Amino acid sequence: MAQMNMKEAIRDAMRVELKNDPNVYVFGEDVGKVGGVFRATEGLQGEFGEDRVFDTPLAESAIAGMAVGMGIQGFRPVAEIQFVGFIYEAMDQMFIQAARMRYRSGGRYNSPIVFRTPFGGGVKAAELHTDSLEGLAIQTPGIKVIVPSNPYDAKGLLVAAIRDNDPVFFMEHLNLYHAFRQEVPEEAYTVEIGKANVVREGSDVTIIAYGLMVHTAVKAAEELEKNGVKAEVIDLRTLLPLDIETIVKSIQKTNRAIVVQEAQKTSGAAAEIIAQINEHAILHLEAPVLRVAGPDTVYPFAQIEDAWLPSPARIVKAVNQVLNF
Numbered sequence: 354m355a356q357m358n359m360k361e362a363i364r365d366a367m368r369v370e371l372k373n374d375p376n377v378y379v380f381g382e383d384v385g386k387v388g389g390v391f392r393a394t395e396g397l398q399g400e401f402g403e404d405r406v407f408d409t410p411l412a413e414s415a416i417a418g419m420a421v422g423m424g425i426q427g428f429r430p431v432a433e434i435q436f437v438g439f440i441y442e443a444m445d446q447m448f449i450q451a452a453r454m455r456y457r458s459g460g461r462y463n464s465p466i467v468f469r470t471p472f473g474g475g476v477k478a479a480e481l482h483t484d485s486l487e488g489l490a491i492q493t494p495g496i497k498v499i500v501p502s503n504p505y506d507a508k509g510l511l512v513a514a515i516r517d518n519d520p521v522f523f524m525e526h527l528n529l530y531h532a533f534r535q536e537v538p539e540e541a542y543t544v545e546i547g548k549a550n551v552v553r554e555g556s557d558v559t560i561i562a563y564g565l566m567v568h569t570a571v572k573a574a575e576e577l578e579k580n581g582v583k584a585e586v587i588d589l590r591t592l593l594p595l596d597i598e599t600i601v602k603s604i605q606k607t608n609r610a611i612v613v614q615e616a617q618k619t620s621g622a623a624a625e626i627i628a629q630i631n632e633h634a635i636l637h638l639e640a641p642v643l644r645v646a647g648p649d650t651v652y653p654f655a656q657i658e659d660a661w662l663p664s665p666a667r668i669v670k671a672v673n674q675v676l677n678f
Contacts, residue, residue, distance in 0.1 A: 381433030438481030
């Protein structure tokens with residue numbers, strides 16, 4: 354095994370699939386010679402050539418549209434949208450054309466496409482570069498939404514996504530690209546899409562999170578344990594499909610839960626998760642399920658983003674609320 358950060362693990366996933374399958378192509382703005390704005394594709398063009406890894410014009414609608422055309426012809430494109438805030442230009446191709454292709458064609462055509470994009474705050478980036486727009490994607494039938502929290506999962510989930518016959522929206526948190534290293538196999542392997550991971554066992558409350566917020570939740574759980582509270586932390590990994598079975602199993606044990614998301618509070622992933630908890634596990638709850646999320650405002654300028662983002666202290670406060678209900 355090799356020690357990799359998340360950026361390196363994502364690059365290695367593309368490398369092994371480019372090597373294993375001649376139908377895999379990687380393209381996007383500056384992904385070729387430059388290796389992408391975060392160097393996630395660095396070296397891939399040199400290894401596999403300009404025909405397999407190539408730059409596109411600065412036109413997200415064209416990037417996603419070409420991916421749709423390639424997908425129905427049997428290719429497996431990995432299309433990078435340089436920042437998540439730029440997906441608005443590509444939403445028709447991603448969420449209407451690609452997501453509905455199997456339905457519209459009566460199963461004749463698939464859209465085996467991965468739309469990769471960095472997202473998330475805490476890095477003092479410019480406007481539109483740090484929004485969390487997974488809530489838009491999970492309202493779209495036919496597309497899968499993946500948000501890894503660590504290098505091992507990132508590689509395994511991306512390999513699984515590239516091999517999947519449905520379109521996948523693969524979101525990579527900016528603050529995790531270089532956050533830490535982890536042992537990652539150098540060969541190809543997969544992590545099951547739609548399967549959550551219990552990253553910390555507990556008995557008093559369930560904390561449900563994804564992406565960077567998994568690490569924020571673990572920090573909160575460590576603080577809670579100092580006061581005798583044992584919090585179970587679930588890393589969702591995948592938002593669509595959602596692993597409600599793992600969530601319910603945890604709540605049957607803890608009887609209390611909170612959901613943490615970086616995105617604005619209203620109509621996000623947390624709201625959907627809570628709705629499903631109510632449908633499947635309401636009789637196991639001893640308190641309402643609370644959300645810890647960003648405020649319902651435009652993502653703030655860099656000078657105040659630390660006050661805007663969910664923190665361990667806010668999670669601890671929410672946990673205490675459900676414990677004392």
